[in-house]
Amino acid sequence: MxxxxxxxxxxxxxxxxxxxxxxxxxxxxxxxxxxxxxxxxxxxxxxxxxxxxxxxxxxxxxxxxxxxxxxxxxxxxxxxxxxxxxxxxxxxxxxxxxxxxxxxxxxxxxxxxxxxxxxxxxxxxTGQPNIDPVASIADTYSIVLPARNESGNEQLIRDALDHIICHLPNSEVIFVEGNSSDNTWIMLNSVVSDYQEKLRILLIKQEGRGKKNAVISGFSKATGSTLAIIDTDFTVDILDSIRAIEYSSRLNGCFINCTRTVYPMEEGAMRWANYIGNRVFATLVSCLLCQNVSDSLCGTKIFTKHLYASMLADGSWLSKTDPFGDFTVLFGASKYKYKIINYPVKYKSRFSGSPNISRWTDGLKLIRVCWHYFLSA
Incomplete structure (x- = not known):
């Protein structure tokens, strides 16, 4: 031994x-x-x-x-x-x-x-580990990237697509443009045009409002067996996100929830009140799920299409109480007996633009989601 x-x-x-x-x-x-x-x-x-x-x-x-x-x-x-x-x-x-x-x-x-x-x-x-994990040939990945007012992040988007092409050849990328007030739609059209010969890449216009609606719009076009959500501001290191997606191919029955609270954050990456709220919600969600969640509001999450289909069938994805969908999918993973895996990712300050959230208004909405789940069977 x-x-x-x-x-x-x-x-x-x-x-x-x-x-x-x-x-x-x-x-x-x-x-x-x-x-x-x-x-x-x-x-x-x-x-x-x-x-x-x-x-x-x-x-x-x-x-x-x-x-x-x-x-x-x-x-x-x-x-x-x-x-x-x-x-x-x-x-x-x-x-x-x-x-x-x-x-x-x-x-x-x-x-x-x-x-x-x-x-x-x-x-x-329990077995010989994959020292250098790579995406499984048998698995296909659909990566949905909601984008609203991200025109200043074009180079980050192009760099991310280059990494995805290199590490995740069996993937498709779906941008969902959220009716931005800047030139995000024009910028994304240019990006998609440049990359459409290199990978399967789609751009759709969001019809509703909110990140959760954008994710639903993207997943409606997804063909992969594994689904991933990545925020287009790329404050989460794209290489960490890709590595989490690669690991998903060998973690059957697991839900990968990326966590930003392990590594030191870049200064300015998360405001103080947001950090405190994040820690409070992580503790609250962990208690409600009876599973430990280090970061309940990280935008990078990876799970199976089967889980998403189950949640569509029971109507939980159609609920309008959760503005982002983070809690919805975590509660769904717990309901359908998926083990939640916390994967540490590096969190950086925004390169361009500002967060598309209201910390107080949306925070109250998230409290309502937790209260609803607390009272549910």
Missing amino acids: EEYFISKATLNSSNIDLAIQSALSKSSGANGVFTFQITGNIWEPLCRWLRMDSRALSTTTISNRLSTWDIESLAEIHSLVPVKWVASKLTPFHTSWVPQKIKNALRRIPGIRDFAYSIEYTFRQ
């Missing part, structure tokens, strides 16, 4: 996914055991607050923000199954005056160990 230890320093790298892949590449077979050293969920935010390394206290952060469920999601992506977790240290304080036998006993007591400062979480390989 091969055993490997992945330290906190490794998990604080600029690309956790690649750091884990590097550790997996050292395993010669399919029986490797990997132990992750992480800070407990209770102490993790407290320690960041004490270091003034919290997004709630400053405009940006230095270190990654990782919870146990983020580790569990990354482990699942890499074909690792949980074995056990142990409390390696109960507090960050100096406790040499406490007899070692007492500390050993306390670390095993339920309730006390749940408040541990340092945790060692052990996983075992």
Whole structure:
């Protein structure tokens, strides 16, 4: 049996996914055991607050923000199954005056160990992982990009299409233009004309209003077995989004929800009130779903066409209470017993334009969505 230890320093790298892949590449077979050293969920935010390394206290952060469920999601992506977790240290304080036998006993007591400062979480390989995942030939991908007032992001859009062509050859791209007040429609027509020989690319005009309606319009033209939503401002790194789509081909029965709260954000990427609201909604949605969601409002989500068809059939996609569709699809994934995988992505400040949301008005609408789900069967 091969055993490997992945330290906190490794998990604080600029690309956790690649750091884990590097550790997996050292395993010669399919029986490797990997132990992750992480800070407990209770102490993790407290320690960041004490270091003034919290997004709630400053405009940006230095270190990654990782919870146990983020580790569990990354482990699942890499074909690792949980074995056990142990409390390696109960507090960050100096406790040499406490007899070692007492500390050993306390670390095993339920309730006390749940408040541990340092945790060692052990996983075992279930098969040979794909060290360099690529899109499956058997899977086809439909990527819907709602676009409203994004004329200043033309170069970002072209760069993203180049990456999609390179990494996701079995994909189609569907732009849904949302009746912009700028030249987005003209710009997208030019882009589609330049790329129509390189991949299947469509441009449609949204008939209704709101991001959710735009997504529905795009999915109505989708032919792929896997559906993806990506915001056209590309504040989420396109390479991270593509990697999440690539992983979807090997995660049957899973819903990939990208999370922006693991890596440090670029300064100005998310306003303070938005960040606090995001954290509150993530906690609330996690409680309602009985599944852990690190970021409920990230625009990048990947799921099967079968899930979308099921939600269309039960009418949940036709509800007008959710302005963006983020909660609708998360609640739908939970209803149809899909496991939600949190995949960390880097979040950047907008290159051009401004957010197409109203933080207070739309926030109240999202509270209504949660209340409706809370009262539902």
